[in-house]
Amino acid sequence: MSEQKAFTLELRDDHVAVIHIDVPGESMNTLKASFAEEVAQVLNQLEQQNDLKGVVVISDKPGSFVAGADISMIDACENAADTESLARQGQAMFDRIEALKVPVVAAIDGACLGGGLELALACHHRIATDSNKTIIGLPEVQLGLLPGSGGTQRLPRLIGVQKALPLILTGKQLRAKQAKKLGIVDDVVPASILLEAAIKLTLASKARVKKVKHSWLNKALEGTGVGRGIIFSKAREQAQAKAKGNYPALDKIIDTIAYGADKGFQAGLEFEARAFGELAMTPESKQLRNIFFATTAMKKETGAGDTKPRKVERVGVLGGGLMGGGIAYVTAAKAGLTARIKDIAETGIVHALKYSYDLMNKKVKRKHMTRTELEATMLRLSGSLDYSGFDRVDVVIEAVFEDLKLKQQMVADIESVASEHTIFATNTSSLPITKIAATAKRPENVIGLHYFSPVDKMPLAEIITHKGTSGETIATTVALAKKQGKTPIVVTDGAGFYVNRILAPYMNEAARLVLAGEPIEAVDNALVKFGFPVGPMKLMDEVGIDVAAKVAPIMADELGDRFRAPDAFDKLLGDDRKGKKNKKGFYSYSGKKPGKQVDDSVYGLLGITPAAKLGAEEIAQRAVLLMLNEAVYCLDEGIIRSPRDGDIGAIFGIGFPPFRGGPFRYMDALGIHEVVSRLQDYQQQHGDRYTPAPLLLKMVENNERFY
């Protein structure tokens, strides 16, 4: 019996050859080095056909063209030479496709990413389906890599350097229509006629690589060394401002495209393969690949072992405020479910409906969504001042004020109007789920579902169980959060749950540094340089100083003195400084650059004269070590289930630098011994809040790691 192949060739009567891609036994097509031989055979056969009129490359897996090179294969390489040779192998294969004497058309339905798009770019033309599953892009940068099989050379030549650079530098994934607008695909068609349309195109076109047609201005820019110099130096500046030198792939991408533009296509490919090999060996890429593996594994988990989730069709949302509006939006737009919003005031319902409408209207304007899709989504949203319709909802998500009595009342109300299976998920960020469930008739249905603001953008959801939450409730809530586009982590009940708990000591320490005289921007810049998206003082303004002031004593009472916040909230709130929401915080929200400049009057208010004494590294370590230590407490106490969940929670919930892999991967990289030694050092200098978590000491004794 012959072994099933990933690449097979069909020679049709109309003299068009179709290369079918179908990697056996896998849900997605990816490119592996082991396919080289069979691709070579297919190409040999094609090169020998005399009467060939055209070639179509298509996937036999609906909804998956090619999702790139196999990331596990890249991960398994032990040195730069091995990864470089993988890139070269891909380049050689694609060069042969491009060199075919007849027109070659890539027929794209589903993910066409990384090596998949590089394959399609080597074809003479591309045609894509209008399916939602069709996504087109070069996401290698998100793995700390660059496109290694011709992407850095072919995309700029097809659409121009200025359009290609941002796509490769961000890894942005495009819908078919956007790809057409940029000139990456020739046409967009329904999936049902994809093959037919591709055959038509191959018969009607030429075997010639398309090149970008420049306006005279772009010709002056991209067509001359001086012009390109301007483009690349601006790109370098922007990359440095954004990445603070933490992502080596960015500079390499710019260097590679620049080199190819100056020295020609072949030289560019050489440079690209070498850069790919080097980048694959960087610790940054290794950590980013770990995140890919972690999130892919998490997509399959139910959160409750073998327990199956119940089917969810209708969701009720209590409260139409900022969070409720966002939750209703992700339910209707992302999950495709109906969401019924209940509020005590009509204005609440109107706010929630308008919230969704405004978000989608922006998408329609940017052509990311059609008006019909907007209207269909709006039809899934409804509102009410009473519980009408709630007898049919499968899950209720509560987003009302942080008031225990009110939330317990909501549980009682839902238990009386909804079915015995209806899940009550509370979006509390500070109240214990155990207390909310304490008065419930069916506590097994009560669970926490903590979203982060803004709900439509933040990727994490914390799912909080109390002792009595049933497996079915957990599995159903996890499945719902995933449908809403979230990456959920299941945590157990406790003050701050996981994310806010590790955030609190970090924020407190930043405030302490400021109170000791470090300038606010020095503290924020140090942590941005470390890799966080915003600094802690800026974050405090975003979250609300009043909110932080309310939560801080609760955390300290529940978790002990290491959570005690420095004494400054009274002065700040006495001056009505709540942060961005009332345009009065650590930063100034008036003037030309609102939110960008520190409001110096805050120093006088706090009675300090700022004077920088510490270096950026010292500042970052002071705050970050407390976050790391707290993450270890959370693991030891069973708040999180694994270091992996702790890493993903911190990266997706707080923006812990992805290239460091998350708190646990970072500690492994530093060495547990080193983490303990730094903590003990600070413990002596700054006090007991730095006492290493007992688990860390045990790990040092046993010479253990988290992974």
Ligand SMILES: C[C@H](O)CC(=O)SCCNC(=O)CCNC(=O)[C@H](O)C(C)(C)COP(=O)(O)OP(=O)(O)OC[C@H]1O[C@@H](n2cnc3c(N)ncnc32)[C@H](O)[C@@H]1OP(=O)(O)O
């Ligand atoms: C030389 C080149 O330039 C280098 C490269 O091409 S590097 C690779 C670039 N490509 C990427 O980064 C894309 C990575 N993949 C994805 O983003 C997402 O998987 C996707 C958007 C394609 C699909 O997402 P989704 O529908 O949620 O499916 P998801 O569960 O993630 O993936 C389905 C399966 O495909 C696998 N898969 C997808 N892309 C993969 C890849 N590039 N390598 C290895 N496995 C991959 C997943 O591991 C998973 O396998 P499993 O079912 O055995 O666990």
